[in-house]
Amino acid sequence: MAALPLIPGVPVFAITLIGNIGLAALVALGLVLLTGVGGMTSFGQAAFCGFGAYTTAVLSTTYGWSPWATLPVALLVSGSAAVVLGLLTVRLSGHFLPLGTLAWGISLYYLFGTLDILGRHDGISGIPPFSIAGHDLIDPRTVHYLIWGLVIGAAILTMHLLDSRVGRAIRALRRGQLAGESFGIDAARMKLIVFVYAALLAGLSGWLYAHVTRTVTQTPFGINAGIEYLFMAVLGGAGQIFGAVVGAGLVTVLKEALQRVLPQVFGHGVQLEAVVFGILLVGLLQVAREGVWPHIAALWPARGRPVPPDAPALARRSASAAPAEKLLALDGAVKKYGGLTAVNAVSFAVGRGEIVALIGPNGAGKSTTFNLITGVTRLTTGAVRFEGMDIAGAPPQEIARLGIARTFQHVKLNPEMSVLENVALGAHLRGHAGVLSSMLRLDRRDEARLLAEARRQIERVGLAEHMLKPAGSLALGQQRVVEIARALALDPVLLLLDEPAAGLRHKEKEALAALLRSLRAQGMSVLLVEHDMGFVMGLTDHIVVLDFGTKIAEGPPAAIKTNPQVLEAYLGGVA
Numbered sequence: 001m002a003a004l005p006l007i008p009g010v011p012v013f014a015i016t017l018i019g020n021i022g023l024a025a026l027v028a029l030g031l032v033l034l035t036g037v038g039g040m041t042s043f044g045q046a047a048f049c050g051f052g053a054y055t056t057a058v059l060s061t062t063y064g065w066s067p068w069a070t071l072p073v074a075l076l077v078s079g080s081a082a083v084v085l086g087l088l089t090v091r092l093s094g095h096f097l098p099l100g101t102l103a104w105g106i107s108l109y110y111l112f113g114t115l116d117i118l119g120r121h122d123g124i125s126g127i128p129p130f131s132i133a134g135h136d137l138i139d140p141r142t143v144h145y146l147i148w149g150l151v152i153g154a155a156i157l158t159m160h161l162l163d164s165r166v167g168r169a170i171r172a173l174r175r176g177q178l179a180g181e182s183f184g185i186d187a188a189r190m191k192l193i194v195f196v197y198a199a200l201l202a203g204l205s206g207w208l209y210a211h212v213t214r215t216v217t218q219t220p221f222g223i224n225a226g227i228e229y230l231f232m233a234v235l236g237g238a239g240q241i242f243g244a245v246v247g248a249g250l251v252t253v254l255k256e257a258l259q260r261v262l263p264q265v266f267g268h269g270v271q272l273e274a275v276v277f278g279i280l281l282v283g284l285l286q287v288a289r290e291g292v293w294p295h296i297a298a299l300w301p302a303r304g305r306p307v308p309p310d311a312p313a314l315a316r317r318s319a320s321a322a323p324a325e326k327l328l329a330l331d332g333a334v335k336k337y338g339g340l341t342a343v344n345a346v347s348f349a350v351g352r353g354e355i356v357a358l359i360g361p362n363g364a365g366k367s368t369t370f371n372l373i374t375g376v377t378r379l380t381t382g383a384v385r386f387e388g389m390d391i392a393g394a395p396p397q398e399i400a401r402l403g404i405a406r407t408f409q410h411v412k413l414n415p416e417m418s419v420l421e422n423v424a425l426g427a428h429l430r431g432h433a434g435v436l437s438s439m440l441r442l443d444r445r446d447e448a449r450l451l452a453e454a455r456r457q458i459e460r461v462g463l464a465e466h467m468l469k470p471a472g473s474l475a476l477g478q479q480r481v482v483e484i485a486r487a488l489a490l491d492p493v494l495l496l497l498d499e500p501a502a503g504l505r506h507k508e509k510e511a512l513a514a515l516l517r518s519l520r521a522q523g524m525s526v527l528l529v530e531h532d533m534g535f536v537m538g539l540t541d542h543i544v545v546l547d548f549g550t551k552i553a554e555g556p557p558a559a560i561k562t563n564p565q566v567l568e569a570y571l572g573g574v575a
């Protein structure tokens with residue numbers, strides 16, 4: 001890219017077109033993060049370009065500021081607008097989220113064309129060009145370096161961000177919030193961060209655009225442009241950083257080519273560009289659903305990550321403040337769903353260094369009880385105490401912070417992320433790196449310790465050979481074990497395992513039981529839901545039996561085995 005303007009014979013028109021690709025790529029890059037990685041669809045991204053462009057246009061024409069000096073203000077305005085709109089929008093889910101972005105995208109477009117200070121429909125012209133030491137950067141060949149320098153810089157910073165503690169948290173959002181929240185990730189905050197980040201890139205693009213074209217009107221900041229940017233991100237390969245550049249290139253070149261070729265074929269009276277453009281894009285997406293970039297990337301061998309080297313261990317949780325208390329105690333816990341009582345006045349306790357099983361037939365209320373403990377569902381009445389503290393009503397992030405880690409009945413890993421990265425997500429609360437330090441690569445020591453911890457936990461559960469594979473490529477039983485490693489990476493005091501042995505072979509079950517015994521010997525407590533009675537009876541210290549939401553028995557395995565009520569209700573006479 002850098003050499004392009006130096007190559008003799010490359011026409012200025014081509015350089016200008018490539019500059020436009022760069023401008024679009026900046027916006028698409030934000031969308032890659034927002035939509036492709038974070039799973040939030042935005043049609044309104046062009047409006048943030050508008051904030052950047054109009055801010056610098058007003059400051060540099062009306063107030064005579066230098067274009068360079070307006071950059072921080074342009075970013076501040078775009079970023080502040082994103083905070084306000086993000087607070088309103090990112091909490092929406094499903095189709096409400098894109099509809100919300102459409103709504104403010106349209107509103108802002110009309111606002112830009114209505115305000116006197118922004119020149120109404122005529123916009124603002126006479127914007128000064130960039131200049132360095134008295135030399136104006138008017139020639140597309142020189143502006144080229146500025147545009148592409150910023151695109152490449154933004155791509156590198158974004159790449160760093162994605163490959164970090166914060167990046168893992170952002171990537172985890174796409175598969176639903178619960179798994180991330182259960183490991184202390186504040187999903188609402190993460191979404192807002194991504195939203196603002198994408199808006200800043202769009203604002204940067206708008207700022208550049210204003211001083212490159214030197215005229216700003218509302219047209220490039222409307223919904224049409226917003227849709228086009230989204231197309232670029234999706235077509236290039238949503239979620240792929242270089243996809244943004246490829247998508248921006250494809251859409252910009254295709255539009256340009258159609259505008260040149262079609263009038264020659266069909267005459268100037270027929271405007272078919274939009275129709276043909278639409279058909280071509282839909283066709284391309286049919287062929288390459290994941291976008292174009294993965295197909296390009298497949299042309300050369302993937303560079304695998306190495307197994308992370310050893311690093312100093314992360315700090316461990318300090319000992320409990322109230323060791324005399326039972327670790328976990330449910331006291332008359334009730335959960336009603338309308339007329340159905342899923343959990344009916346259930347009380348039981350888990351002591352320190354104890355393995356307790358919660359058993360019962362399907363629909364007995366076991367998972368609901370788990371959800372009450374982990375803050376996923378709110379109690380109707382009753383209490384849940386952890387180390388003597390009432391934790392009923394605390395959100396999952398807070399529960400994780402206290403040292404309660406869980407696995408899920410329906411595995412909630414990010415299948416595209418490696419086993420290592422999934423497990424590292426479990427150690428999120430034990431790291432400290434934020435957005436800026438991640439982008440600037442100042443997080444490497446923190447990151448090395450998180451990855452080394454993830455590696456240790458993966459080795460501990462016996463999955464070392466699968467460490468670098470995508471989690472989705474493992475057998476379901478192994479994925480459950482990955483979830484256990486992820487839970488262990490939190491450095492928990494209490495481990496909640498929802499059907500950990502489901503899908504495991506006999507040998508794997510034995511290994512799992514040995515692991516849980518060794519955790520118990522180290523003082524960890526485990527509460528597990530399990531249908532495999534052989535596994536439960538041989539492992540646990542105490543069993544709680546639920547039926548139709550009510551506790552019908554509890555005691556040591558030997559007593560439960562022969563309890564007539566349990567045999568009647570749960571084992572149905574099998575034993």
Ligand SMILES: Nc1ncnc2c1ncn2[C@@H]1O[C@H](COP(=O)(O)OP(=O)(O)OP(=O)(O)O)[C@@H](O)[C@H]1O
Pocket residue numbers: 337340341342360361362363364365366367368369409
């Ligand atoms: N969100 C919900 N809304 C309405 N009813 C629910 C909800 N979640 C659970 N239930 C009902 O509560 C009861 C207990 O369900 P729960 O999933 O806790 O049982 P379980 O013992 O975990 O069963 P399984 O072994 O099949 O997972 C069931 O009747 C279920 O249909």
